[in-house]
Amino acid sequence: MMNDVLTELTDVALRVKEAFENKDVAGLAALFTPDARINSAGRFFGLEAFIARLAELMESIEQQSLDITHIEESHITEQASFVTYLVEISWVNPRTWEESVERGAMSLELVREKKIWLIRGFTFSRRPPVADDSGDDVKPPTGGGVPSGPSGLDSLFSFWY
Numbered sequence: 001m002m003n004d005v006l007t008e009l010t011d012v013a014l015r016v017k018e019a020f021e022n023k024d025v026a027g028l029a030a031l032f033t034p035d036a037r038i039n040s041a042g043r044f045f046g047l048e049a050f051i052a053r054l055a056e057l058m059e060s061i062e063q064q065s066l067d068i069t070h071i072e073e074s075h076i077t078e079q080a081s082f083v084t085y086l087v088e089i090s091w092v093n094p095r096t097w098e099e100s101v102e103r104g105a106m107s108l109e110l111v112r113e114k115k116i117w118l119i120r121g122f123t124f125s126r127r128p129p130v131a132d133d134s135g136d137d138v139k140p141p142t143g144g145g146v147p148s149g150p151s152g153l154d155s156l157f158s159f160w161y
Helices: 002-021 025-029 047-058
Strands: 032-040 043-046 062-076 080-092 099-113 116-126
Touching: 002 025, 002 062, 002 080, 002 099, 002 116, 025 047, 032 047, 043 047, 062 099
Parallel strands: 032 116
Antiparallel strands: 032 043, 062 080, 080 099, 099 116
16 A cells, blocks of 8 residues: 555656646646645745746746656655655756756655645755765856746746846
8 A cells, every 4th residue: 555655656746847847837736736835945935826937937948857866755644745855957048058957855745635646835945065075065057047037036946046
């Protein structure tokens, strides 16, 4: 039974990845409960505000990818679960064609509703640079970033600027 739950939770994370990479904002929204809370870089959003800003963001980037590198933490039960995935997000600024890469943690608080898992809480937090074997800091490329819009797009995911 627990293996089924693990498979279902992994499927949700892969659907987040797929929706992001395909710029499928509606598909991503369908993965959340209506009352979901989203925390990005310390700012909280309701689902509607988050999706509106995400749609703007998707118009400002190209060749986006979200790679899930591994699971950092998990607390899994049959009806509610919490999983933190370490991820690497990359994108290209279409104006400058510079690539940017950001590493961080994507945490999902999931609840089972009508036999499917939905995201009730979503948090993305940047991870500081790590030292390589020589002790030198390895910093992710800063690249072109996403231009700010009049609606404060730069505050949606602070890693995109």
